[in-house]
Amino acid sequence: MSVFRRSVLAAALALATVASPAAAAPARQATAALPTAALPTAAVALGDSFISGEGAGAYAPVVDVNGVAQGFPGWSAANANAYFCHRSPNASLFQADLPGISARFNLACSGGQPYDIANASATRTKGRQVAAQLDQLRSVARTHDIDLVLVGLGSNNSSFTFGSVAEKCANRFIADAWTGWWEFWAYLGGPVEQKPCTDADLGTAAQFAAATAETTTALRQLLTTLDQIDADGQRRVVFQDYTNPLPFELDQSYWTEDSRDDTRDKFRALGAERYAAGCPIHRASLAPGHRFSQGLGTLVSSVRGTLAAEFPQDDLVYLNVQRAFDGARLCESTGSPGNALATPIRLMDGPTGTFVTSLSGYDKLDIQRIANACGTYFQTCQESWHPNAAGHKVLGRCLAGAAATGARTVACVRAPDGTVSVS
Secondary structure, X not given: OOOOOOOHHHHHHOOOOOOOOOOOOOOOOOOOOOOHHHOOEEEEEEEOHHHHOOOOOOOOOEEOOOOOEEOOOOOOOOOXXXXXXXXXXXOHHHHOOOOOOOEEEEOOOOOOOOHHHHOOHHHOOOOOOOOOHHHHHHHHHHHOEEEEEEEXXXXXXXXXXXXXXXXXXHHHHHHHHHOOOOOHHHOOOOOOOOOXXXXXXXXXXXXXXXXXXXXXXXXXXXXXXXXHHOOOOOXXXXXXXXXXXXXXXXXXXXXXXXXXXXXXOOOHHHHHHHHHHOOOOOHHHHHHHHHHHXXXXXXHHHHHHHHHHHOOOOEEEEEEEEEOOOOOOOOXXXXXXXXXXXXXXXXXXXOOOOEEOOOOOOOHHHHHHHHHXXXXXXXXXXOOOOEOHHHHHHXXXXXXXXXXXXXXXXXXXXXXXXXXXXX
């Protein structure tokens, strides 16, 4: 029987208008729910940037910890502003075909960590000014019967974050492309690493173990809360992992430029070419990057397995999306980034609102200044290497399949002709 089995009343309510992703205001305490039969059904998204819609654009205002809806505050505003959760109406939750669901609520936040599930993100370092995601979930449960929960969590934690991993590998490539080994003096803060990323640079076994434990604790709190606030117990929780925006190998057209490849010392033309295409990365960093993505998949699968044993009555599904962008990753073919399902690395020269699309003609001091803008005003670059609107549409098809499947573990795969299957 479908997980979305509902009463006649609930089926009628399924025709209601989909709610705004910013509709749910934060709540401090749960209140007694109305009888389930009187409540419209809802799908809810929680977690981090791959769920919130980072990269998909058209970001909605986000209610902050004080209950104030924050619209775009300007590029030079503090990155802690709730708006920079970047909740998009183009996120996969809103792209998915979910029969029987009448309202959808995006409670995820770009940069979200396991800590943010049960605690206000505002109370941690570099957290955004939003309430705990569970408090926001309780608010939804006051007015809606929660039938589907999409969770994406684990890529950011106290050991590593996706943003820091991406920044590390891209910066190493850019430094290697523009700076000779004898020119470290150009970096006023000291030497900058120029070697390709290795597995240990991205996430060690100990770090993954710690991240798995953190994520398990947070999602245990989620399931416990759902048992308290979802009276009928008829819901599915989908644990989604992550897809790598970069291919296993770059298209050969991006291997060399001006007779130099990325194993040479200083290769500005190649650096500019790959940046313009959205993939400023050493070829040698690609395999470690994919092993990191696979490690995140193992993390999410492990958490789902642990919690399935602890909550045998709950309907928990692991959704593997690591092959959802096959054939349409950045620089996987010519024409990147226009034909990719992920956003390119893009920087600004200060908080100007204008992205630098080409680094051709810039010297190393220009590059340093541009790169530093990302560190000072992270919102100027935080969309980089995330699913774009088209990518979220694909992920929406993945979610639709996971919502309807009878399996507990499914993989979403994109075929060479662009069709997407979930099995």
